[in-house]
Structures are given as C-alpha cells and as structure tokens.
Amino acid sequence: MLSEEAADLVARYDLAPLPVEGGLYRRTWAGPEDGDGRPAGSAIMLLLSAEEDHFSALHRLPIDEVWHFYRGDPLELLLLDPDGTARVEVLGPGRDQHVQLAAPAGTWMGARVPSGWALCGTTMAPGFVPRDYEGADADTLVARYPSVADRIRALCRPDRPHTMPDDVDA
Secondary structure (H helix, E strand, C coil): CCCHHHHHHHHHCCCEECCCCCCEEEEEEECCECCCCCECCEEEEEEEECCCCCCEEEEECCCCEEEEEEEECCEEEEEECCCCCEEEEEECCCCCCECEEEECCCCEEEEECCCCEEEEEEEECCCCCHHHCEECCHHHHHHHCHHHHHHHHHCCCCCCCCCCCCCCCC
16 A cells, blocks of 8 residues: 555646556656657656555666656666666665666666655657557566566566557656
C-alpha cells in the first residue's frame, strides 16, 4: 500500500498505471507533431515504489531519455549498455546521487525503488511514440549480462507483452 504522501501525489497529479512498463504516470507535455505523428519532445511524471508491480520494467528506446528525480526515496536505475557493460545509477537527493541522468538511445533500462517511493520524470526529444518501446526478455539479457542476472529478472515481466499499446501517451 502506498504511503499517504505518495497516494496524495497520485491523486494530485492524476497518475494512472503505465501499461507494460509499470508504475503510475501522466504525460505532462508533448511538442508539436511532425508528419509521422511524432512530437518534437515529450515529458512524463512517474511514481515508482517498492510496492509490487510499481517498478519500471527493463526496456530500451531508440532515443535518449533523460530521467529527473523530484522527491521521495532513492531510485535505482539499471543500465545495460550496448557494449556489454552494466551499471546501476542512483537517482535521489543524496550527495552521490543524480537528480538528472540521461539513458542513451539503445540502452536497456529499468528502475526500482528499494524502499518507499519516488516521484520522477522523463523527457525525450524527439518525443516518445508507443512503437519506440521495446520490452526485455529476461533470458536473453541474462545471457548477455550475467553479472546482473538477479537485477534483470527482478525488472522483467514475463507475463506481459514487450510492446506498448498504440494508444499510450507516455
């Protein structure tokens, strides 16, 4: 169950479940669309928590995504780089934590809050369209990044599709 403060943020910002990826979100901005329906840029607010199913499942995008930390508890962002390296970056208010961090295009990323909750956001330019989202297959990633196998399995949803529905404004 979300804390009273997190539940208040969900209500205040009208956050709803983010299909496939997880967490609670709302798109807060989308720039003008080009001829293919892609906005010039887009931004979302996202609430993640230690609650079951309130993590950001591993996925990759063809465009850089900038993560922003707003408030709450530290957030662990697993990044699996195309060159085969894996790293965990922490977004939060602490001295050795990031308040902003870019995940480069083509990087597998997934996020979780070990305890409590975090209100964060992401920004992309050009903006997100549902066809950009590629969900991860745990077995494939574990074979490539065995040093973080437990983290990969914890950030995958084998019972969900790996593509985003076309009607999602993320």
